[in-house]
Amino acid sequence: MFSQAEENYLKALVQLIHFRDQGNEVGTNELALYLNVKPATANDMLKKLREKSLVSYVKYGKISLTTEGQKAGMDVVRKHRLWETFLVEKLDFTWDEVHEVAEQLEHIKSKKLVNSLDDFLQNPKFDPHGDAIPDREGRILIPYQRLLSEVSIGKSGKVVSVKDNSNSFLQYADKIGVRIGGMIEVAGRESYDGQTTLRVENKDHTVSDKFCMNIHVVCPTCKLGKDCSKNDCSF
Amino acid sequence: MFSQAEENYLKALVQLIHFRDQGNEVGTNELALYLNVKPATANDMLKKLREKSLVSYVKYGKISLTTEGQKAGMDVVRKHRLWETFLVEKLDFTWDEVHEVAEQLEHIKSKKLVNSLDDFLQNPKFDPHGDAIPDREGRILIPYQRLLSEVSIGKSGKVVSVKDNSNSFLQYADKIGVRIGGMIEVAGRESYDGQTTLRVENKDHTVSDKFCMNIHVVCPTCKLGKDCSKNDCSF
DNA sequence: TAATAAAGTTAGGTAGACCTAACAAAAAAT
DNA sequence: ATTTTTTGTTAGGTCTACCTAACTTTATTA
Structure with missing residues (x-):
């Protein structure tokens, strides 16, 4: 032992x-x-x-x-x-x-x-x-996942994990309705600084690129497997 | 801490x-x-x-x-x-x-x-x-409890605890059907060496005085309280 | 490529929880 | 009441997981 x-x-x-x-x-x-x-x-x-x-x-x-x-x-x-x-x-x-x-x-x-x-x-x-x-x-x-910061505008993902486990991050995420298993749509993204507008539970929130780089999402239709691209994938 | x-x-x-x-x-x-x-x-x-x-x-x-x-x-x-x-x-x-x-x-x-x-x-x-x-x-x-070795012949008790926690004891107790919450009737006791006959789940087992001194029982009718004698107590 | 910075290592030291061996006090027995 | 036994204490040592300070190797950059 x-x-x-x-x-x-x-x-x-x-x-x-x-x-x-x-x-x-x-x-x-x-x-x-x-x-x-x-x-x-x-x-x-x-x-x-x-x-x-x-x-x-x-x-x-x-x-x-x-x-x-x-x-x-x-x-x-x-x-x-x-x-x-x-x-x-x-x-x-x-x-x-x-x-x-x-x-x-x-x-x-x-x-x-x-x-x-x-x-x-x-x-x-x-x-x-x-x-x-x-x-x-x-x-x-191993689910086929990507960072929220890499999801294209107009596409959605299901949250599967977060990289940051600090209280401040978790509480912030919780406040705007971002939780494991929940859906997020990327409504828009500013090319200047990566500021991103997320649609969560029918409400829009503008968050930083840093925030998005801490959230992993999977395609909601084909959660598992690396052959995600074969299906009509959300990404 | x-x-x-x-x-x-x-x-x-x-x-x-x-x-x-x-x-x-x-x-x-x-x-x-x-x-x-x-x-x-x-x-x-x-x-x-x-x-x-x-x-x-x-x-x-x-x-x-x-x-x-x-x-x-x-x-x-x-x-x-x-x-x-x-x-x-x-x-x-x-x-x-x-x-x-x-x-x-x-x-x-x-x-x-x-x-x-x-x-x-x-x-x-x-x-x-x-x-x-x-x-x-x-x-x-604190339940009003006594040792099985002190229960009179003909009386019953509900097992509430055991003093010995060794594997050999626990497994033996389990084998003859003695478990917490279970009922035991003292069917007989040899005055010579304390050998005791227990009736458990309609089967009789003869066990040693040592065994009985490791088992606490409570009166089945008045489990809690020190005023056990007031009721029609089993002991 | 030589100087500087970063990364990694070693030596020696501390605190907690354990040990043995020697000793002191209290209790029991003669 | 003195001896013996039991019980409790002290001193000094080990091992683990940590530390600081000094040093060496590797990587970076001027």
């Missing part, structure tokens, strides 16, 4: 290496920044994880996860996202309240618990933020 | 001081034994808890909890028992599988989580072992 700290590093590496749109190279500094520790600390831990064959990297080189390390990290992500789903669906937590608690719950060690919880929630494929939940083997479904 | 270790000590002290039938005096050695640590370790922690005004004791003297310490310990017990209830009722864990996982879950820090869970479970008063669940203020209902 892994310590809580080890699990945090493995999860962080999975997120930085596998769950990012571009730039899947990770360094000590970036990892440290992500985990709110100092580079020296991250470096210590990387050596420890290398000893345990969970990561592979050479001095001054880039970091990658071994198969075993990736599996372990995925498992933490799986638990985190299942607990988030539980909190929202069963205990009526709101979208922006779950993260902190899930950070603790993800470290509970019990295979039976995770799998029972999965069944209890009816094996959800996506969590309340719209992120994919890895299955027992660490596999995830 | 308290560390996980601190919480464990506070919980242990609550159990040893308040949740025991007799001998509510606790010493360093006993506490250490209970927590599977060495006396020196327990002593270190006691000094730390005294610093924080959670326990009060003098060198070589007996240990007691301050009001604050008792509240904190009760809170851990509350969480432990709520999670056990959740595991059994919602995730179909069995009686003897819950303890280990609840030991981890009890340390999750979120008032909202505990109270939501409490509501989700419909504010249970007793956990799957039949132990009382403290409420938000740390209060518990």
